[in-house]
Amino acid sequence: MCSWGAGHDGRLTAIGHDSLSGxxxxxxxxxxxxxxxxLYAGANRLTRMRLATLDLAEGNAMRAPGxxxxxxxxxxxxxxxxxxxxxxxxxxxxxNDTQVDPENPNKPFSTRAFVRCLREGAERFGWDxxxxxxxxxxxxxxxxxxxxxxxxxxxxxxxxxxxxxxxRHGTVTIETDMTDIGTGSYTVVQQTxxxxxxxxxxxxxxxLGDSTFPETPGSGGQQGAPSVTAGVYAACMKLRETVAQxxxxxxxxxxxxxxxxxxxxxxxxLADAAKDGDLVVEDLMEFAKLxxxxxxxxxxxxxxxxxxxxxxxxxxxxxxLAVCAAGRILNAKTARSQVIGGMVMGVxxxxxxxxxxxxxxxxxxxxxxxxxxxxxxxxxxxxDAFFIDEVDxxxxxxxxxxxxxxxxxxxxxxxxxxxxxxxxxxxxEYPITLDKHLDAxxxxx
Numbered sequence: 001m002c003s004w005g006a007g008h009d010g011r012l013t014a015i016g017h018d019s020l021s022g023x024x025x026x027x028x029x030x031x032x033x034x035x036x037x038x039l040y041a042g043a044n045r046l047t048r049m050r051l052a053t054l055d056l057a058e059g060n061a062m063r064a065p066g067x068x069x070x071x072x073x074x075x076x077x078x079x080x081x082x083x084x085x086x087x088x089x090x091x092x093x094x095x096n097d098t099q100v101d102p103e104n105p106n107k108p109f110s111t112r113a114f115v116r117c118l119r120e121g122a123e124r125f126g127w128d129x130x131x132x133x134x135x136x137x138x139x140x141x142x143x144x145x146x147x148x149x150x151x152x153x154x155x156x157x158x159x160x161x162x163x164x165x166x167x168r169h170g171t172v173t174i175e176t177d178m179t180d181i182g183t184g185s186y187t188v189v190q191q192t193x194x195x196x197x198x199x200x201x202x203x204x205x206x207x208l209g210d211s212t213f214p215e216t217p218g219s220g221g222q223q224g225a226p227s228v229t230a231g232v233y234a235a236c237m238k239l240r241e242t243v244a245q246x247x248x249x250x251x252x253x254x255x256x257x258x259x260x261x262x263x264x265x266x267x268x269x270l271a272d273a274a275k276d277g278d279l280v281v282e283d284l285m286e287f288a289k290l291x292x293x294x295x296x297x298x299x300x301x302x303x304x305x306x307x308x309x310x311x312x313x314x315x316x317x318x319x320x321l322a323v324c325a326a327g328r329i330l331n332a333k334t335a336r337s338q339v340i341g342g343m344v345m346g347v348x349x350x351x352x353x354x355x356x357x358x359x360x361x362x363x364x365x366x367x368x369x370x371x372x373x374x375x376x377x378x379x380x381x382x383x384d385a386f387f388i389d390e391v392d393x394x395x396x397x398x399x400x401x402x403x404x405x406x407x408x409x410x411x412x413x414x415x416x417x418x419x420x421x422x423x424x425x426x427x428x429e430y431p432i433t434l435d436k437h438l439d440a441x442x443x444x445x
Contacts, residue, residue, distance in 0.1 A: 001073065002016065002074050002076075003015075003017075003077070004016070004078075006081060006085065008085065011041075011095055011096060012042035013043065013044060014046075015046070015047075016046045017033045017036040017074065018046075018047075019032040019048065020050050020052055021059065022052045022059060023052075023054065023059040024054070024056070027058060029050065030059070031049065031066035032049065033047035034066040035066070035067045035074060035152045035409070037102070038101060039074070040078075041096050041102050056357070063342070063345060063404075063408055064222075064342070064406075067151075067152060067405070068409045071152075071413055072430060073413075075410060075414070075417070076428070078092060078093065079149075079420070083132075088132070089148055090119075090127065093114075093118055094119075097112075097115050098112075110294035110295065110392050110394040111327065111390055111391075111394075112325075113325035113388045114150065116390075117150075117323040117324065117325050117388060118301045121386075124384070127146065127148070134420060135424040142310065143310050143423050144305065144318075145306055145418045145422025146303070146304070146418055147415065149410035150301055150302075151299065151322075151324075151406055152298070152299055152300075152409065153297065153402075155327070155392070155401040156223040156291070156296060157287055157396060157401075158217040158223055158227045158287070159231075159285070160178070160217060160228050160285060161214030161215055161285075162214050162231040162232045163175040164232075164235040164236055164239040164280070166243065166279045166280075167274050168271055168278075170199065170274075171203050171205060172193055172197050172199065172239070174206050174207065174235070176214050176216055176232065177209060177212075178208050178216040178224060178228040180208055180209070180219070183404060184225075184338070185219070188331055188334070189206045189208070189229065190204045190206050192229045192232045192236070193232055193236055196236035196240070197236055197239070197270065198257040198259065198261075199259050200259075214231065214235075214284060221402075222298070222403070222406065225402055226396060226401050229396075229398045230285040233397050234284055235281060235282060235284075238282075239279065243261060243270065243273040244261065247273050250263060256270065287396075290394070294394055296395065298401050299325045299326075300323060300324040300407070300410060301323045302321070302346075302410040302414040303321040304319075304320050304321075304411070304415050304417075305319045306418040307422070308423050312434060312438070313435070313438035313441060314434055317379065317381055318381055319384075320347075320381065320384070322342075322386070322407055323385075324339060324386070324388065324403055324407065325387070326387070326402065327390060327395060327399055328391045328392070329400070330400050332387065335385075335387065335403050339403065340385055341407065342404060342411065343385075343407055343408070344375050346410075346411020347412075347415060348375045350415035350432060351379075351432055354430075355372070356371075412430065416430075423437060423440075423441055425437040
């Protein structure tokens with residue numbers, strides 16, 4: 001449950017977020033208030049998490065734990081506040097932007113392009129065409145509405161290492177225990193090594209997922225890609241030094257490009273450094289107290305247009321846009337795939353996904369995909385994802401953050417806010433199925 005206090009200018013004077021999670025005895029709570037603590041300014045703040053002990057299966061992390069369910073309440077409450085103040089929802093968020101941690105003003109955000117995400121998204125989505133009065137737009141039997149929500153997700157980075165091997169053919173092999181669960185780890189590791197060693201990607205061999213390789217934090221918490229690429233950067237820097245020394249170059253004044261090592265008027269083939277045997281180096285990158293110096297977050301804005309059948313209450317998502325700020329984007333294609341995958345998950349959370357429990361026996365009734373509804377292709381329109389051009393110079397030499405979970409965090413409240421704009425019916429319980437607003441839909445004309 002979220003509550004607010006604000007002046008007539010929209011500036012927040014009080015923020016409250018009370019969260020109750022169910023889990024086994026000793027289980028952890030869902031950290032749903034995390035985003036409330038960092039997304040908006042406001043001097044007076046109360047956030048609280050409590051645990052309800054349940055005799056059910058263990059509750060554990062799903063994608064974007066904390067932020068995703070927390071924003072489902074927070075960003076709907078912001079939409080309600082904007083309506084009370086007769087403010088545009090984007091402008092309300094803009095006036096409450098902050099460049100420092102609201103709970104620790106001496107701790108700045110490493111980067112925070114939240115307002116840029118809001119402005120860019122509004123322009124790209126055509127937000128100026130939105131009618132603020134709910135239920136004002138119709139297309140035949142359909143009630144049309146637009147909604148938006150802010151998004152935030154921790155931009156963590158952690159100690160990571162890598163091993164780099166150069167052979168006499170000029171091929172560089174990178175070994176690290178990082179995992180690839182379909183998120184593109186192989187691709188970004190290959191790209192990073194190719195850029196560092198001045199060779200084409202086909203000259204890079206990437207080996208992942210072996211516990212004998214140098215350690216990384218793995219996939220999770222949106223920290224995999226920035227961490228592992230920083231470790232690869234460190235290993236490649238060490239390999240560059242070794243190569244330069246082997247070839248007799250001054251290591252402080254050397255370029256690696258087109259498969260060659262160059263300094264002044266002199267050049268040599270990269271492969272020549274390993275003609276007498278493979279060069280193997282290993283290094284890691286640590287981040288000491290970086291998280292104590294900076295509030296590390298990624299930001300975004302989600303925009304949704306829905307159509308609600310005036311007769312049946314059926315909801316159809318017509319179009320969606322995500323605008324994200326996550327440091328240097330390592331690979332635009334894989335990053336976009338991560339974001340649109342999160343957007344699909346957000347639609348499921350908003351409209352379909354609900355676990356039915358037989359309370360007599362603690363039995364999950366819809367325990368398979370025959371009964372547990374998730375979005376299919378027919379439920380999802382064309383999705384757009386756009387990335388703000390930014391780098392984070394504080395976080396690592398690669399200047400990148402993770403992006404995958406950011407694509408999910410603000411989607412469900414954006415859908416909910418769009419449904420309200422279409423119908424004038426505020427549903428405060430997810431999923432927003434037609435039975436929850438059918439009786440309150442505008443009268444048919």
